[in-house]
Amino acid sequence: MAQIFPRWTNKIPLMVGVGAPVALCGVVFVVWYYFSPRFTDVGYQPKQPVPFSHKLHAGQMGLDCRYCHSTVERSSFAAIPPNATCMNCHANLDLGERQKRVQPVIDSYEGKKSLEWVKVHMLPDYAYFNHSVHLNAGVGCSSCHGRIDQMDVVYQAEPLSMSWCLDCHRNPEPNLRPHDQVTNMAWSAADADAYDAAKDPNRKRKFDAELVSPGMPRTPEHLNPPISNCSGCHR
Amino acid sequence: MNGHLSSRPSRTAHLSVRLLLSTAVAGLALAGCRGNKSAEPPVHPNLNMDFQQNYKPQEENAWFSDKRAVRALPAGAVAQDRDRSDVELNSGRGADGRLLNGLPASVKLDDALLARGEERFGIYCSPCHEKSGYGHGIIVQRGLKVPPPSFHEARLQAMPLGYFFDVITHGKGTMKPYASQVPVADRWAIAAWLRVLQVSQRAQIADIPDASREQLLRGTP
Numbered sequence: 001m002a003q004i005f006p007r008w009t010n011k012i013p014l015m016v017g018v019g020a021p022v023a024l025c026g027v028v029f030v031v032w033y034y035f036s037p038r039f040t041d042v043g044y045q046p047k048q049p050v051p052f053s054h055k056l057h058a059g060q061m062g063l064d065c066r067y068c069h070s071t072v073e074r075s076s077f078a079a080i081p082p083n084a085t086c087m088n089c090h091a092n093l094d095l096g097e098r099q100k101r102v103q104p105v106i107d108s109y110e111g112k113k114s115l116e117w118v119k120v121h122m123l124p125d126y127a128y129f130n131h132s133v134h135l136n137a138g139v140g141c142s143s144c145h146g147r148i149d150q151m152d153v154v155y156q157a158e159p160l161s162m163s164w165c166l167d168c169h170r171n172p173e174p175n176l177r178p179h180d181q182v183t184n185m186a187w188s189a190a191d192a193d194a195y196d197a198a199k200d201p202n203r204k205r206k207f208d209a210e211l212v213s214p215g216m217p218r219t220p221e222h223l224n225p226p227i228s229n230c231s232g233c234h235r
Numbered sequence: 236m237n238g239h240l241s242s243r244p245s246r247t248a249h250l251s252v253r254l255l256l257s258t259a260v261a262g263l264a265l266a267g268c269r270g271n272k273s274a275e276p277p278v279h280p281n282l283n284m285d286f287q288q289n290y291k292p293q294e295e296n297a298w299f300s301d302k303r304a305v306r307a308l309p310a311g312a313v314a315q316d317r318d319r320s321d322v323e324l325n326s327g328r329g330a331d332g333r334l335l336n337g338l339p340a341s342v343k344l345d346d347a348l349l350a351r352g353e354e355r356f357g358i359y360c361s362p363c364h365e366k367s368g369y370g371h372g373i374i375v376q377r378g379l380k381v382p383p384p385s386f387h388e389a390r391l392q393a394m395p396l397g398y399f400f401d402v403i404t405h406g407k408g409t410m411k412p413y414a415s416q417v418p419v420a421d422r423w424a425i426a427a428w429l430r431v432l433q434v435s436q437r438a439q440i441a442d443i444p445d446a447s448r449e450q451l452l453r454g455t456p
Contacts, residue, residue, distance in 0.1 A: 064358040124285035
């Protein structure tokens with residue numbers, strides 16, 4: 001009688017036994033590595049309608065971030081500056097050859113067409129974020145946006161994932177600075193080590209490492225980032 | 236016959252495993268590594284409620300021809316939360332319509348005000364006017380067509396404080412207004428700091444309080 005299962009089928013259990021876990025590990029790896037915002041979002045560098053360079057304006061010319069993002073300390077939204085802000089300078093500048101690089105801004109200012117800047121950093125709509133709270137707590141731009149002053153075209157440097165938010169909320173201390181340093185892009189780890197937030201008398205919000213943990217009583221004057229109270233960010 | 240049969244499928248099995256592995260490797264290589272720069276919008280593997288039917292500030296709305304979800308205000312609109320009843324504070328002018336020569340009654344002169352003024356002057360004014368007020372800021376060095384005047388010239392030294400508030404609010408000549416960037420309270424802080432700069436440049440040694448004078452002459456803190 002002919003055999004129904006040829007001989008090689010004996011190896012199927014072995015192949016399944018070895019192959020399935022390997023394949024499963026592969027799937028887990030692919031999801032872990034590629035579905036993470038560290039892969040999907042970090043490095044997003046859209047093409048912008050104007051070759052505007054932070055490296056030139058904020059880096060070489062040393063403009064403070066708040067000159068353009070002037071609502072960042074007052075509102076939840078940092079806001080892309082209106083054309084009028086660019087025109088403060090560009091109305092009185094003639095860049096010669098390079099003037100055409102600024103022309104879209106001038107046209108837009110004169111009402112021809114709005115500039116369509118492409119948003120780089122974007123949280124899902126179900127997550128709430130507020131710039132002013134973070135700045136008034138003494139968290140600097142570069143902790144969340146990287147070295148913007150070295151970018152010709154802005155890209156996303158941090159994942160903005162929930163775990164990334166929580167990593168800082170659980171232990172904000174290494175990311176706290178004196179208030180006058182929040183827009184300092186060159187603030188380094190060594191500066192952070194030298195600064196003791198708990199002892200700074202000028203802080204608007206006092207810092208006490210003890211109080212930054214789930215379940216501790218909230219006090220109005222101490223920093224208290226949401227950690228386990230989901231509605232802090234999902235409101 | 237049997238042997239032949241049994242060896243063929245196992246060779247195909249090997250082949251397919253190899254094919255699978257190489258596509259996987261090629262796939263991973265094509266997908267790239269974390270942090271690579273890309274102009275493609277981020278992929279959301281799980282859409283959830285990432286994009287909801289509401290508009291955030293400055294978002295796009297294809298309905299309008301200029302695509303702005305936030306509509307321009309009608310001319311003359313006043314923000315609801317802006318209290319304009321304090322005329323001195325908001326216009327820099329007294330009841331008689333003349334520019335104030337001092338701070339409005341509701342603003343207190345103290346160290347905090349001057350510290351704030353120094354910081355804000357550094358952010359909004361120093362790119363052109365320079366931290367010292369002489370007017371050789373970085374933007375002027377980079378080719379601003381009309382250079383700003385020095386704050387230490389006699390004409391500007393003689394100006395009442397309200398004038399500086401007025402220039403920040405409404406601009407002057409080729410200098411654009413800074414009202415949208417600098418809130419009212421900060422404008423007064425900047426004006427006060429501007430006066431500090433002016434005074435600092437014509438100060439005499441006798442103007443310095445005794446305690447600090449000694450320190451200054453010693454040259455060490």
